Amino acid sequence: MNQKRTFGSILTILGIVGIIYGALGFLHMAGVSLSKVNSIVPFAVGLIFFFAGINLVKATGDRA
Template sequence: MNQKRTFGTILTILGIIGIIVGALAFLGIGSIGLSKMNSAVPFVVGLIFFLAGINLVKTTGDRT
């Protein structure tokens, strides 16, 4: 596994975590003290990380 794919995987995992935190904050579940508008920030950042990671993994070719 090369460095680009590894970095893409890390970005994807961080994106999933950001999306989950944003959704939980929007729903008011847990002890995340964010308002409805402020909960959009981790969701959008997580979405950007997720899409960038998926794109990086998808476009990186394998070396043989």
């Protein structure tokens, strides 16, 4: 597997984790105690990581 695709996969996974953490903080679930304003930050960073990872995986071509 290509290094760019690996990094894109890692970014995507980190983005998913950030989105879930931000959503749990917004809903005050699972012991995550963030205010509604503070939960926007991990959610936004998660979205950025998620879309950057997806675009990196899509834009990288396979070489056989």
